[in-house]
Structures are given as C-alpha cells and as structure tokens.
Amino acid sequence: VACRAWDVGLFKAVLAEFLGTGLFLFTGLASIAPWTLASPKLLQASLAFGSSVALMSYCTLPISGGHLNPAVTVSLLVAGKVRQARAGGYIMAQLLGGLTASALLYGLTPEHARGEIGINKLAPGVTLPQAFSIEAIVSFQLVLCVLATSGSRRDPSKGGHLLIGLSVMLGHLVAIRYTGCSMNPARSLGPALIAFEFANHWVFWVGPTTGGLAAAILNDMVLAPTGSGFRQ
Amino acid sequence: VACRAWDVGLFKAVLAEFLGTGLFLFTGLASIAPWTLASPKLLQASLAFGSSVALMSYCTLPISGGHLNPAVTVSLLVAGKVRQARAGGYIMAQLLGGLTASALLYGLTPEHARGEIGINKLAPGVTLPQAFSIEAIVSFQLVLCVLATSGSRRDPSKGGHLLIGLSVMLGHLVAIRYTGCSMNPARSLGPALIAFEFANHWVFWVGPTTGGLAAAILNDMVLAPTGSGFRQ
Amino acid sequence: VACRAWDVGLFKAVLAEFLGTGLFLFTGLASIAPWTLASPKLLQASLAFGSSVALMSYCTLPISGGHLNPAVTVSLLVAGKVRQARAGGYIMAQLLGGLTASALLYGLTPEHARGEIGINKLAPGVTLPQAFSIEAIVSFQLVLCVLATSGSRRDPSKGGHLLIGLSVMLGHLVAIRYTGCSMNPARSLGPALIAFEFANHWVFWVGPTTGGLAAAILNDMVLAPTGSGFRQ
Amino acid sequence: VACRAWDVGLFKAVLAEFLGTGLFLFTGLASIAPWTLASPKLLQASLAFGSSVALMSYCTLPISGGHLNPAVTVSLLVAGKVRQARAGGYIMAQLLGGLTASALLYGLTPEHARGEIGINKLAPGVTLPQAFSIEAIVSFQLVLCVLATSGSRRDPSKGGHLLIGLSVMLGHLVAIRYTGCSMNPARSLGPALIAFEFANHWVFWVGPTTGGLAAAILNDMVLAPTGSGFRQ
Ligand SMILES: [Ca+2]
Ligand SMILES: [Ca+2]
Ligand SMILES: [Ca+2]
Ligand SMILES: [Ca+2]
Numbered sequence: 001v002a003c004r005a006w007d008v009g010l011f012k013a014v015l016a017e018f019l020g021t022g023l024f025l026f027t028g029l030a031s032i033a034p035w036t037l038a039s040p041k042l043l044q045a046s047l048a049f050g051s052s053v054a055l056m057s058y059c060t061l062p063i064s065g066g067h068l069n070p071a072v073t074v075s076l077l078v079a080g081k082v083r084q085a086r087a088g089g090y091i092m093a094q095l096l097g098g099l100t101a102s103a104l105l106y107g108l109t110p111e112h113a114r115g116e117i118g119i120n121k122l123a124p125g126v127t128l129p130q131a132f133s134i135e136a137i138v139s140f141q142l143v144l145c146v147l148a149t150s151g152s153r154r155d156p157s158k159g160g161h162l163l164i165g166l167s168v169m170l171g172h173l174v175a176i177r178y179t180g181c182s183m184n185p186a187r188s189l190g191p192a193l194i195a196f197e198f199a200n201h202w203v204f205w206v207g208p209t210t211g212g213l214a215a216a217i218l219n220d221m222v223l224a225p226t227g228s229g230f231r232q
Numbered sequence: 233v234a235c236r237a238w239d240v241g242l243f244k245a246v247l248a249e250f251l252g253t254g255l256f257l258f259t260g261l262a263s264i265a266p267w268t269l270a271s272p273k274l275l276q277a278s279l280a281f282g283s284s285v286a287l288m289s290y291c292t293l294p295i296s297g298g299h300l301n302p303a304v305t306v307s308l309l310v311a312g313k314v315r316q317a318r319a320g321g322y323i324m325a326q327l328l329g330g331l332t333a334s335a336l337l338y339g340l341t342p343e344h345a346r347g348e349i350g351i352n353k354l355a356p357g358v359t360l361p362q363a364f365s366i367e368a369i370v371s372f373q374l375v376l377c378v379l380a381t382s383g384s385r386r387d388p389s390k391g392g393h394l395l396i397g398l399s400v401m402l403g404h405l406v407a408i409r410y411t412g413c414s415m416n417p418a419r420s421l422g423p424a425l426i427a428f429e430f431a432n433h434w435v436f437w438v439g440p441t442t443g444g445l446a447a448a449i450l451n452d453m454v455l456a457p458t459g460s461g462f463r464q
Numbered sequence: 465v466a467c468r469a470w471d472v473g474l475f476k477a478v479l480a481e482f483l484g485t486g487l488f489l490f491t492g493l494a495s496i497a498p499w500t501l502a503s504p505k506l507l508q509a510s511l512a513f514g515s516s517v518a519l520m521s522y523c524t525l526p527i528s529g530g531h532l533n534p535a536v537t538v539s540l541l542v543a544g545k546v547r548q549a550r551a552g553g554y555i556m557a558q559l560l561g562g563l564t565a566s567a568l569l570y571g572l573t574p575e576h577a578r579g580e581i582g583i584n585k586l587a588p589g590v591t592l593p594q595a596f597s598i599e600a601i602v603s604f605q606l607v608l609c610v611l612a613t614s615g616s617r618r619d620p621s622k623g624g625h626l627l628i629g630l631s632v633m634l635g636h637l638v639a640i641r642y643t644g645c646s647m648n649p650a651r652s653l654g655p656a657l658i659a660f661e662f663a664n665h666w667v668f669w670v671g672p673t674t675g676g677l678a679a680a681i682l683n684d685m686v687l688a689p690t691g692s693g694f695r696q
Numbered sequence: 697v698a699c700r701a702w703d704v705g706l707f708k709a710v711l712a713e714f715l716g717t718g719l720f721l722f723t724g725l726a727s728i729a730p731w732t733l734a735s736p737k738l739l740q741a742s743l744a745f746g747s748s749v750a751l752m753s754y755c756t757l758p759i760s761g762g763h764l765n766p767a768v769t770v771s772l773l774v775a776g777k778v779r780q781a782r783a784g785g786y787i788m789a790q791l792l793g794g795l796t797a798s799a800l801l802y803g804l805t806p807e808h809a810r811g812e813i814g815i816n817k818l819a820p821g822v823t824l825p826q827a828f829s830i831e832a833i834v835s836f837q838l839v840l841c842v843l844a845t846s847g848s849r850r851d852p853s854k855g856g857h858l859l860i861g862l863s864v865m866l867g868h869l870v871a872i873r874y875t876g877c878s879m880n881p882a883r884s885l886g887p888a889l890i891a892f893e894f895a896n897h898w899v900f901w902v903g904p905t906t907g908g909l910a911a912a913i914l915n916d917m918v919l920a921p922t923g924s925g926f927r928q
Contacts, residue, residue, distance in 0.1 A: 012454060019450075023373050030366075030406040043739060044275060048405040051398045055373065058395060059380045108365050110357030113409075125806030133804050134726075141719050141751065148755045159391065159855065163754060165398075166747045166861075173744040174726045177809075218715075222708060244686060251682075255605050262598075262638045275507060280637040283630045287605065290627060291612045340597050342589030345641075391623065397630075476918060483914075487837050494830075494870040508739060512869040515862045519837065522859060523844045572829050574821030577873075623855065629862075 013064035014089040020060040021068045021097030025187055027052040029105050029118040046172035049181075054165025061161065069184040070094050075143045075212035079220060081150065094186040102190030119191040120180040120204050128203060134178045135207025136214070138171035142183055143215035183208050245296035246321040252292035253300045253329030254336075257419055259284040261337050261350040278404035281413075286397025293393065301416040302326050307375045307444035311452060313382065326418040334422030351423040352412040352436050360435060366410045367439025368446070370403035374415055375447035415440050477528035478553045484524040485532045485561030486568075489651055491516040493569050493582040510636035513645075518629025525625065533648040534558050539607045539676035543684060545614065558650040566654030583655040584644040584668050592667060598642045599671025600678070602635035606647055607679035647672050709760035710785045716756040717764045717793030717882055718800075723748040725801050725814040725887065742868035745877075750861025757857065765880040766790050771839045771908035775916060777846065790882040798886030815887040816876040816900050824899060830874045831903025832910070834867035838879055839911035879904050 031048030057066040065082070067073045070091045077087040106117055122131045145167040149160035168183065175181035182188040188204035263280030289298040297314070299305045302323045309319045338349055354363045377399040381392035400415065407413035414420040420436035495512030521530040529546070531537045534555045541551045570581055586595045609631040613624035632647065639645035646652040652668035727744030753762040761778070763769045766787045773783045802813055818827045841863040845856035864879065871877035878884040884900035 015454060023369075023376075026369065027373065027402055027406045043743070044278075044405055046740075046743070047275070047278070048402060051402045051405075052373075055377055055395065055399055055402065059376055104365075104369075108362045108410075110355075110359075110362070112357055123806075125808055127806075130804045130806070133800075137719075137722065137800075141723065141748075144719075144755055145751055159858075162391075162394075162858075163751065167751055170723055170744060170747045170751065173740055173747075174723045178804075222711060247686060255601075255608075258601065259605065259634055259638045276510075276637055279507070279510070280634060283634045283637075284605075287609055287627065287631055287634065291608055336597075336601075340594045340642075342587075342591075342594070344589055394623075394626075479918060487833075487840075490833065491837065491866055491870045508742075508869055511739070511742070512866060515866045515869070516837075519841055519859065519863055519866065523840055568829075568833075572826045572874075574819075574823075574826070576821055626855075626858075 010086060010089065013086070014093045016060040016063040017067060017090045018093035018097045018100075020056040020064070020066065021094040021186055022101045024049075024052045024056040024068050024101075025098045025190060026101035026105055028187070029101060029191065030109075042173070042176050045176060045181075046169045049172050050165045050169025053168045054161045057164050058161040064090065066161070066164075068094065068186075069142075069208075070186055071139055071184060071208035071212040072143060072146055074209055075146070075216040076150075078213055079147065079216040095189055098184075098186035098190035099193055100190075102194045106194050116197075117191045117194055118180070119195050119197060120182045120188045121197075122200055122203075123178055123180075126178050128200060131179045131200070131203050132207045132210075134175050135182055135203060136211035138175045138181070139183050139208040139211030140215045142167045142171060143212040144219065147215065147219045179203070185209070242318060242321065245318070246325045248292040248295040249299060249322045250325035250329045250332075252288040252296070252298065253326040253418055254333045256281075256284045256288040256300055256333075257330045257422060258333035258337055260419070261333060261423065262341075274405070274408050277408060277413075278401045281404050282397045282401025285400045286393045289396050290393040296322065298393070298396075300326065300418075301440075302418055303371055303416060303440035303444040304375060304378055306441055307378070307448040308382075310445055311379065311448040327421055330416075330418035330420075330422035331425055332422075334426045338426050348429075349423045349426055350412070351427050351429060352414045352420045353429075354432055354435075355410055355412075358410050360432060363411045363432070363435050364439045364442075366407050367414055367435060368443035370407045370413070371415050371440040371443030372447045374399045374403060375444040376451065379447065379451045411435070417441070474550060474553065477550070478557045480524040480527040481531060481554045482557035482561045482564075484520040484528070484530065485558040485650055486565045488513075488516045488520040488532050488565075489562045489654060490565035490569055492651070493565060493655065494573075506637070506640050509640060509645075510633045513636050514629045514633025517632045518625045521628050522625040528554065530625070530628075532558060532650075533606075533672075534650055535603055535648060535672035535676040536607060536610055538673055539610070539680040540614075542677055543611065543680040559653055562648075562650035562654035563657055564654075566658045570658050580661075581655045581658055582644070583659050583661060584646045584652045585661075586664055586667075587642055587644075590642050592664060595643045595664065595667050596671045596674075598639050599646055599667060600675035602639045602645070603647050603672035603675030604679045606631045606635060607676040608683065611679065611683045643667070649673070706782060706785065709782070710789045712756040712759040713763060713786045714789035714793045714796075716752040716760070716762065717790040718797045720745075720748045720752040720764055720797075721794045721883055721886060722797035722801055724883070725797060726805075738869070738872050741872060741877075742865045745868050746861045746865025749864045750857045753860050754857040760786065762857070762860075764790065764882075765904075766882055767835055767880060767904035767908040768839060768842055770905055771842070771912040772846075774909055775843065775912040791885055794880075794882035794886035795889055796886075798890045802890050812893075813887045813890055814876070815891050815893060816878045816884045817893075818896055818899075819874055819876075822874050824896060827875045827896065827899050828903045828906075830871050831878055831899060832907035834871045834877070835879050835904040835907030836911045838863045838867060839908040840915065843911065843915045875899070881905070 028045070028049040031045050053068060056068055060066045060068070067076065067090055073082065073087050073090045073094070076082045077084065082090070102117060106114065122128070145163055149158070149163050171183045172181045175183070182204035185205045185208060188201065192198055192201050260277070260281040263277050285300060288300055292298045292300070299308065299322055305314065305319050305322045305326070308314045309316065334349060338346065354360070377395055381390070381395050403415045404413045407415070414436035417437045417440060420433065424430055424433050492509070492513040495509050517532060520532055524530045524532070531540065531554055537546065537551050537554045537558070540546045541548065546554070566581060570578065586592070609627055613622070613627050635647045636645045639647070646668035649669045649672060652665065656662055656665050724741070724745040727741050749764060752764055756762045756764070763772065763786055769778065769783050769786045769790070772778045773780065798813060802810065818824070841859055845854070845859050867879045868877045871879070878900035881901045881904060884897065888894055888897050
C-alpha cells in the first residue's frame with residue numbers, strides 16, 4: 001500500500017513537472033513571438049521567463065519539488081537530492097512539456113508573427129566556446145540559487161520561488177544577446193524540433209548541464225555551510 | 233443577530249469587491265490610455281495590471297477574499313470555496329466596478345488620448361479559436377496560482393498577493409499582443425460598454441472562465457496534495 | 465527624564481523624515497532628469513520612485529513610522545494614528561527634505577540635462593478637474609495601502625514597505641502622463657520652488673490630500689475589519 | 697583546532713566573496729555589453745545589477761556575510777561589524793573577483809560588441825565634484841540599507857537580500873546617466889584594468905567609500921534605534 005501511494009505520488013509529480021514546464025515555457029516563449037510591434041523584447045522576455053518560473057516553481061513545489069529543467073534535475077541527482085528513477089521520469093516530462101508548449105504556441109500564433117518561435121542560436125560573431133561558456137555561467141548561478149534555497153523552498157513564505165525567478169530573469173538579461181538564453185535543455189528542444197533546426201543544438205544541452213554540475217560540486221565540496229566557522 | 237452580522241459582512245465584502253475591482257481596473261486601464269508619447273506600452277501595462285491586482289488583492293483580502301474577477305469567483309464557486317449567493321453578489325460588484333472604472337477613465341482622459349479606452353480585441357491575423365485558447369491558457373495559470381496560494385493568502389507575510397500580481401503580469405506579457413489581454417470579464421465589459429463595441433466580446437467571457445474552471449478541476453482531481461506521497 | 469527621551473525620539477524621528485524624504489525624492493527626481501539619451505523614462509521613473517520609497521520607508525520605519533509624504537501624515541492624523549505636534553514636525557521635515565533634494569539635484573546636474581527638474585504640471589489637454597481627480601485617485605490607493613499595512617509595518621518580514629513601493633510605482637505608471645505624478649506635496653514643492661513656477665501648483669496639495677483623507681475616512685467607517693463577519 | 701576551523705571558515709568566506717563578487721559583476725557588466733541591438737539599456741542594466749546582487753548576497757550570506765563591495769566592507773569595518781584581517785581578505789577577494797569577471801567577459805564577448813566593457817566614466821558635462829557627489833549619495837543610501845537590514849539578514853525570509861537588490865537597482869536608475877554608476881570600487885577596477893583607462897578612476901574609490909562611511913557614522917550616532925522613544 002505504501003508502495004502504491006508512492007506510485008501515485010510519483011505519477012502526480014511527473015505530471016506536475018510536465019504541466020509546470022509546459023506552462024513555464026509556453027508563457028516564456030509566447031512573450032518573444034516576434035510580432036510587428038517591436039517593443040523592448042529583451043526586458044519583456046526576461047520578465048516573462050523569470051515570473052513564469054517563479055509561479056510554476058511555487059505551484060509544483062509541494063508536488064514534485066519544482067525542477068522544471070533537466071539541467072536542474074541532473075544537478076540535484078548528482079547532489080544526491082533526487083533518486084535516479086524519479087530524475088528519469090522528471091526529465092522525460094520536462095522535455096515533453098517543452099515540446100507541447102512549442103507545438104501549442106506554433107498553432108496559436110498567426111503565421112506572420114511566428115518568426116523562429118524562440119529557437120536558441122548563436123548571435124552573429126559569437127563562437128561555440130563563447131556560447132558554451134555563457135550558457136554554463138548563467139546555469140551555474142541558477143543551480144547555485146536552487147541549492148541555496150533548497151533548505152527553505154518547501155515553505156513558500158521563505159520566498160525561494162522568487163529567488164529562482166530572479167535568477168532566471170538575470171540569466172535572460174545576460175544571455176539573450178549571446179545565445180537567446182537557454183539555461184534549460186527543455187526550453188531549447190521544443191522550438192528546435194518544431195522548426196527542425198539543430199545547428200549547434202548540443203550547446204544548449206552541454207552548456208547548462210556543465211554549469212549546473214559545477215555548481216553542485218562546488219556547493220558540496222566548498223560552500224555548503226557544514227562546520228563553517230563563520231562569524232561576523 | 234448572527235444573521236445580521238453576516239449581512240453587514242456580506243455588504244462590506246461586496247463593497248470591497250466593487251471598490252477593489254474598480255481601482256484595479258481604473259489604474260490598469262489608465263496605464264494603457266494611448267497618449268501621443270508612445271512609450272514601451274506593453275511593459276508598462278503588464279506592470280500596472282500586475283501591481284494593481286497585488287495591491288487590491290492585499291487590501292480586500294480580509295474583507296472579501298480578494299477575488300476581483302468573475303472568472304476567479306466562478307472557479308472558486310465550482311471548487312467549493314465560496315457560496316452561490318456570495319458569488320452572485322461578488323460578480324455583480326466586479327462588473328459594476330469595471331464599468332465605473334471605464335466611465336471614470338473616459339471622463340478623466342482628454343479626447344485626443346482616449347483611443348479605444350483599452351477595449352480587448354483580436355490582433356490582426358488572430359483567429360477566434362486562437363484568441364479563445366490564449367485567454368484560456370493565461371487564465372488557467374492565474375486560477376492555478378489563486379488555488380495554490382489560497383491556503384496561505386489570509387496571512388499577508390506569505391506573499392500570496394505578490395504571486396497573484398506576478399501571475400497577472402505574466403498573463404499580460406503573453407496575451408496583450410494576441411487579444412489585448414483580458415483574463416477577466418469585468419476588465420473587458422467596462423470598455424466594451426463605454427465604446428459600445430461588442431465584436432467577439434463573448435471570447436473574453438468564455439475564454440477566461442473555461443481556463444479557470446479547467447484549473448479548478450485539475451487542482452481538485454489531480455494536483456491537490458491530499459495524500460501525496462512526495463518525498464524529495 | 466521620560467519627557468527628555470521623548471524629545472530625543474521626536475528629534476530623531478523628524479530628522480529621519482527629513483533624510484528619508486530627501487533621499488527618496490532626490491533619487492526619484494534624479495531618475496527623470498532629462499538627459500539627451502531619451503530612454504523609456506516612464507518605466508524608469510516609476511521604478512525609481514517605487515523602489516526609493518520602499519527603501520526609505522524600510523529605513524525610517526522604526527524611527528519615525530516612515531511617512532515621507534505630507535498627504536500620508538495628514539491622513540494618519542485624521543485617522544488618529546499620529547499626534548498633532550508630531551504631524552506638524554513631520555510635514556515641515558518632509559517639505560524641507562523635498563526642497564533640499566531639488567536644490568541638490570539642481571547643483572549636481574549639468575545645465576543641458578536639467579530640463580524642468582521634474583516639476584509637476586498638467587499634460588496638454590488635461591483640465592484642472594481631471595488633474596485633481598487623477599491625483600486624488602492615485603493618492604487614494606496609496607493611503608488605502610498605507611492603512612492596510614499599518615498593522616504589520618513594524619515587522620519588516622511582513623513586506624509592508626514593498627507594498628508601499630508597489631503602490632507608488634503604480635501611481636507613477638498611471639499619473640505621469642496626466643500630471644507628471646505628484647501623490648505628494650513635498651515632491652511637488654521642491655521643483656516648483658527651484659524653478660519658481662507655481663501654475664496650478666495647488667492641485668498637487670489639494671488632490672493628494674483629498675484622496676488620502678477619503679481613504680482614511682472610508683477605511684475607518686466601512687472597510688476596517690472590526691466585527692466583520694467575513695468567512696470564505 | 698578551533699583556530700583551524702576558523703581558518704577554514706575564513707578561507708571559505710574569502711572564496712565566497714571572490715565568487716560572489718565575480719558572478720555579481722560578470723552578470724551585471726554582461727548586461728551592458730553594447731551590442732548593435734540597442735535596447736533600453738538603462739533599465740536592463742539596473743535590473744541586472746540589482747537582481748545579481750540580491751542573488752549573490754543571498755548565496756554568500758551564511759558563508760561570508762555577503763559584502764561583495766569594498767565600500768560596504770570598509771563601512772562595516774568602521775561600524776565595528778567586521779574585523780580588520782577579515783576585511784582585508786574580503787577586499788582583496790572582491791577586487792580579484794571584479795577583475796576576473798571583466799577578463800572573462802572580455803574573452804566571451806565578440807569584438808564588435810565589447811565597446812568599453814562597462815567602464816565607469818563621467819558623462820559629457822558632468823564635473824568631478826558632481827560625479828563624486830552622485831557616487832557618494834547612491835552609496836550612502838546603499839550602506840544605510842545594508843545597516844538597516846544587518847539585524848535580520850541572516851534569516852532569508854526577512855528579505856534583506858531583496859532590499860539590497862532594490863537599493864543597487866535604484867542607484868543604477870539614478871547614477872548611470874551621470875557616471876555609468878559604480879557604487880563599488882570592485883565594479884570599477886576590473887573594466888579600468890582591462891581597458892587600461894584610469895581617467896578620474898579615483899572618483900569611483902573615494903565617492904562610494906565617503907558615502908558609505910557617512911551612512912555608517914550617521915547610523916551609529918543618530919538613527920540607530922537604541923533608546924529611541926518613538927511611538928506612533
Ligand atoms: Ca529566451
Ligand atoms: Ca491589457
Ligand atoms: Ca514623477
Ligand atoms: Ca552600471
């Protein structure tokens with residue numbers, strides 16, 4: 001019976017990751033659909049991705065832990081904060097969520113306004129090592145924030161979801177002009193599949209994951225305040 | 233006597249919904265009055281609608297529960313969180329609040345700056361099913377957030393009002409370029425009545441309500457963490 | 465001795481109101497000094513006035529209660545939340561703070577960038593009754609928020625200062641295009657004195673005060689949740 | 697052994713200041729790298745510097761106290777809130793962090809987009825005393841906020857990091873058009889060294905430090921609520 005309850009819990013959690021990632025990426029990507037009205041897109045996209053991850057992180061927190069990002073799930077797996085089977089289910093759900101969001105957005109946006117439906121690609125003059133590094137750095141700060149809030153995220157009054165939202169907003173303020181800002185393989189896979197364009201696509205898997213893992217390892221080895229003698 | 237106290241409470245609550253919805257929509261709509269100075273309207277409108285709903289939700293929370301939106305009231309009615317008579321009073325007050333806000337704004341804005349006083353309509357190339365879906369999706373995420381915070385919204389230090397504000401801001405960042413963003417029949421009715429223009433007006437009633445109801449049902453059937461076996 | 469301690473406390477509080485209002489208005493007004501680089505001024509000014517009032521409200525809260533605005537002090541006087549002598553000292557300090565901020569900004573800004581140093585005036589086509597009403601409405605919502613947070617503002621974790629900041633930001637998003645947005649006689653007096661231009665200046669005293677008093681009276685008579693029978 | 701634990705703690709704290717300042721300044725400076733796409737830079741830079749300092753302040757708080765700025769460390773040293781040896785280590789780490797961030801950003805940004813990699817300099821028409829005063833004033837309000845939150849910053853639910861973020865955002869909204877906004881010698885040193893341009897560079901050391909020290913002294917002598925007789 002306990003086992004059965006866990007199955008239901010896991011099913012709900014995987015469903016929450018699917019729905020949460022889907023809504024997060026639908027709203028984020030929709031904010032950058034390139035209508036003729038060319039408004040200050042960079043700020044708009046940063047606020048949309050930041051607020052949507054804060055909201056979906058809040059809503060899915062008690063159900064799945066609110067990962068919403070394969071790079072986050074892999075980092076938490078290495079940090080020992082999630083089990084392998086669950087991590088696998090989450091990543092599938094996140095990728096499917098991102099794909100559903102992109103397909104839905106494609107169907108709901110008039111042709112003249114679709115542009116490249118938010119595909120991530122290197123800006124003119126940006127090299128592959130530069131793109132990899134930028135993606136790794138913004139994902140490094142994201143996973144650092146995820147780990148810093150992980151102790152208090154179950155209690156929404158601690159504001160962990162707002163911190164994650166700020167971190168994703170910051171990543172977009174920085175990286176949009178370099179790579180369009182991925183930080184999240186599920187965010188990059190959907191548009192790439194819909195547009196069927198995979199040039200340099202691997203950067204948006206390896207960059208975020210490398211940055212996230214570096215943060216997890218640094219946090220575990222050095223920063224985590226176990227036995228810290230700090231006193232101001 | 234208890235009955236009489238309840239009547240006074242209900243009267244105050246209905247008054248709070250009228251005033252709260254009125255102030256929320258006056259300030260939101262005023263932010264998009266189309267002055268010659270064509271500034272980044274989309275960000276401004278998103279911040280104005282988001283912050284005003286956060287503020288009015290905070291102020292009316294202890295008095296009426298801070299619905300401020302017929303789609304929210306109907307969803308909470310179906311979720312069993314408000315009674316039918318009260319819901320009816322709230323919806324009347326919200327619609328009247330939106331109408332008063334629009335009339336006031338009409339009177340307070342110079343003719344050259346009035347434009348279409350913020351009427352919701354489909355952007356060029358957007359079909360009715362697309363408009364319906366966009367309105368349903370942004371309202372789905374709004375009611376999901378309302379339900380996720382409903383346990384802690386009575387305590388303002390939990391920040392539930394800020395989450396609702398972020399959710400309304402996100403809806404506007406996404407939907408303004410598709411439909412002008414309604415999410416709320418009371419927001420659409422006022423300008424439509426003042427301008428006496430009702431083309432496709434029903435979309436702004438059916439879209440938000442359908443999205444809100446879907447969120448209420450999903451929350452009740454699947455996501456609500458009763459008996460959830462989640463463990464990270 | 466108790467009397468003496470009170471004097472020291474009152475002196476510190478008045479000093480805090482002077483410094484707080486001065487810093488609040490210096491930073492707010494500086495954000496709209498009209499440099500050649502014509503960026504999205506309206507958003508910038510709204511964020512600057514909103515964040516500076518949140519910060520100074522936080523810093524002066526334990527010392528003076530964080531009024532920073534004669535219209536707020538008068539409303540709290542009528543609401544019975546501050547004594548007459550203290551209110552008089554606060555208002556003097558606030559006006560002096562605003563004047564100092566304007567003079568300092570005048571001295572610190574190159575001549576070509578000074579413009580009209582942020583003076584409030586009616587936009588083209590806006591009538592006096594319209595300006596009065598807009599100022600009264602945005603000040604009404606401000607004092608409503610001040611009163612709604614007054615129970616919890618002493619505890620910074622309740623976030624009352626953030627709500628006040630959002631409320632001032634919203635007022636600017638709405639009213640800048642009508643009147644430049646005053647909401648606060650101390651904000652209007654400084655620039656008017658430095659530029660020695662007093663056309664329609666009285667609107668920025670009577671509008672905010674009328675709106676604030678209406679909120680105080682409404683709150684006292686109807687909304688305040690004493691004996692409310694609300695139950696959701 | 698206690699001594700050894702302290703050494704490890706100090707090492708971690710210094711490392712945290714290096715990493716935190718580095719990430720803070722990399723993301724802040726990257727947000728203003730002047731790509732051809734000339735978007736509303738001032739808002740973007742203000743949001744990026746504000747959010748990154750909030751995030752890094754949150755992450756390094758339990759390890760080092762989250763200074764991230766030599767002007768803050770010097771002010772806290774004078775206020776008696778940090779010891780001399782620790783302060784020395786922190787300042788070295790902060791300067792090194794800023795230098796690393798600038799070098800990294802130089803390497804990761806295509807040549808055509810580098811511009812002056814965010815070097816601080818006086819805007820046309822701004823005199824040295826004006827630049828000094830503007831830097832001192834925005835740093836004054838920053839250190840005032842740091843000291844006002846210092847009692848509660850160890851508990852993240854108090855939101856001290858958000859207040860510091862708002863304060864840095866406000867400083868940028870105000871000072872970018874005068875000096876590019878330093879508020880922080882570590883923010884100014886990195887770009888100056890990489891570009892090897894030191895015209896008026898001393899202003900970005902003396903201005904922020906003077907403003908910070910003035911806030912520390914004022915707070916200690918007048919505002920600190922010891923024995924305050926305030927009662928609203
Ligand atoms: Ca993006
Ligand atoms: Ca709208
Ligand atoms: Ca203004
Ligand atoms: Ca800057």
